[in-house]
Amino acid sequence: MSQFDVTIIGSGPGGYVSAIRCAQLGFKTAIIEKYSTLGGTCLNVGCIPSKAMLASSHHYDELKHFADHGIEVSGDVKVNLQKMVDRKQAVVDQTCSGVKFLMDKNKITVFEGIGSFEDATHVKITKNDGSSEVIESKNIIIATGSKPSNLPFITLDKERIITSTEALKLPEVPKHLVIIGGGVIGIELGQVYLRLGAQVSVVEYMDRIIPGMDSSLSKELTKVLKKQGMKFYVSHKVQAVERKGNEVTVKAENTKGEVITLEGDYALVSVGRKPYTAGLNVDKAGVKISDRGMVEVNDHLQTNVSNIYAIGDVVRGAMLAHKAEEEGTMVAEYLAGQKPHIDYNLIPGVVYTWPEVAAVGKTEEQLKEEGVTYKTGSFPFKALGRARAGGDLDGFVKILADAKTDEVLGVHMIGARCADLIAEAVTAMEFRASAEDISRMSHAHPTFAEAVKEAALAATDNRALHV
Template sequence: MNSFDVVVIGSGPGGYVSAIRCAQLGFKTAIIEKYSTLGGTCLNVGCIPSKALLSSTHLVEETKHFATHGIEIAGDVKVDLAKMIERKQAVVDQTCAGVKYLMDKNKITVFEGVGSFENATTINITKKDGAVETVEAKHTIIATGSKPSTLPFITLDKERIITSTEALKLPEVPKHLIIIGGGVIGLELGQVYLRLGAQVSVVEFADRILPTMDGAVSKELTKVLKKQGMKFYTSHKVQAVVREGDVVKVSAEDKKGEIVTLEGDYTLVAVGRRPYTDGLNAEKAGVKLNERGQVEVNDHLQTSAANIYAIGDVVRGAMLAHKSEEEGVMVAEFLAGQRPHIDYNLIPGVVYTWPEIAAVGQTEEQLKAAGVEYKLGSFPFKALGRARASADTDGFVKILADKNTDEILGIHMVGARAADLIAEAVVAMEYRASAEDIARMSHAHPTFAEAIKEAALAATDNRAIHV
């Protein structure tokens, strides 16, 4: 029987990064993956393919505004959806191959099959042909991720009533795509097909899209996406989803009890994701799950079995690839006797629509609920020279700082390149910077990053220069 210091079950961003860090620290390491490619949901059917399609369709959208830049295109722009999806798959294949290379480079043994516990130190690996291989693990890291959730009354046929996985490889551009759920996944994929000419309707149970993010951010993105042509039905509870041939009917009830019925050719169910532990046999190893199906862990991400840890989407907290990576590194370093730490308040959240959304720290709603006294500084992109030069004037940067100490408590932004700009906010908050600190730092001109400086100036005695 093969024996390892650490066995990681699952090869998503959390799993493979954890395996690499374990190997770097001198542990004999193995990774178990049920699919034939490494990388998990993120690389195969999540972050990477969705960003590839968003990038491709962003180019399509930009052609509509070429004339304002003095660029003329002869004839209509034609989109080859099959070619676009083929490129997306090539990006995925290259990225997954990169992970395989990293496994080889770091001398990590890779097993293909379903990993399940026989006991706390013994793991069975069931391969596609039914053969079972058994390995022994001194420590195990569960990194099995998540799967798309649905509603109890919805039958996912994966043809017309689909999840994000199917939405990444549709055979045609929908005439009318109905999206159930106004979160990150629904909005990103909705914008992909909106740009390609689909009518897109979003049905959301909460009173606004992106309900967990700052209210001002949600309001701004709603305004922009409506301008682009997306329709929203917030405060609507879905009652039924029925397919009749190539038509899908979605019935939803509003606050007044009135039923709205939408008809489309595709319905994307994007109501979140659930922890995935199917086939793990966690109970055989003494690993407890909670009522939400998550693996219960302590502050060191240790499960109820002392030698077994769990990270990423399968445990509490935001389901984010970079959060999973940080947890994977933390467990590896903890096993090596180090004292790593994660500040979950400083894990940024990003929405890759255009304009992009990014945030870190507390929202204004959270500060109000906690009774924290704060001050606010905001700066619109339309007042930014670089934004006007690039014709990307939608959005703003908003900084929340402690009223008494000026320490930054949260930074929220909507706008071009927000996904990259948020890194400055994370660094500032990691070092407990004040709004005054950022306000006094030189920012290159003209750049989008100047909006952060201006928002910091606005939060510091309302000193913004360019508004």
């Protein structure tokens, strides 16, 4: 029987990063993955493929505006969706191969099959051919991630009524794509097909899209996407989704009791994700699962069984790949006797539409609810020289700071390159910077990052320079 110091079940960003860190720290490490490729949802059917499709569709969309830059494109510009999907898959394959390389480089043993507990220190690996083997491990990390949620009355046929997985490999550009759920995944995939020529309608139960983010970001993104042609039905509760042939009908009711009927050729169900623990047999190890299906952990991500830990989407908190990575590293270092920590308030969130949306820290709604006295400073991208030069004028940066101490409490931005710009805010807040600290940092000119400095100036005695 093979024996290991640490065994990780699941090879997503949390799992494989944890395996690498464990190996770096000298642990004999194994990782178990039920699929033939490593990387989990993020690399295979989530973050990476969706960003590849967003990038390709963005290039196509930009062609429509080349004339504004004095570039004339003659002839018809056509979308080859299959080639776009093939490129997406090539990016996925290369990325997953990179993870396999890292496993080999760090001498991590990879098992392909379904990992399930025999007891607290033994894991059974059931392979695709039906054979199995059992390994022994001093410590075990559950990193099995999540899967798309669904509404109980919706039947997913994965042909016309689909999840994000199927949306990444459609055989055609939809004529009318109806998206159920206005969260990050739905909005990103909606923009992909909107750019490619589809009519896109979004039905959202809450009163705004991306409801988990600051309301000012929701408002601005809604405005921009409406301008691009996307339609929204917020404060609508979906009642029924039915398919007849190649037509899908979605019925939803608003808060006034009025019912709308949307007819499309595809319906994307994007109502969040839920923890995935099927097949783990955690009861054999005595691990507790909450009523919501999450593995219960303490502040060290340790379950009620002392040698078993859990990370990523399968535990509490935001379902984000980078959050899972931090947790995977934290557990590895904790096992090595170190004292790592994670400030969950400083885990940034990003929406990879164009303009991009990014945020870290508290929203205005949260500060009001907590009774915190704060001040705010905003700066529009349209006032930036770099934004005007590139034609990316939509959006703004908003900084929230404590009214007494000036410490930055939250940064919220929508605009070009915000997915990258948010790292500056995370760094500043990690060191408990004040708005004035940021305002006195030199930012290269002309750059999009100057919007962060200007927003900090606006939050510091309302003295932005370029508005």
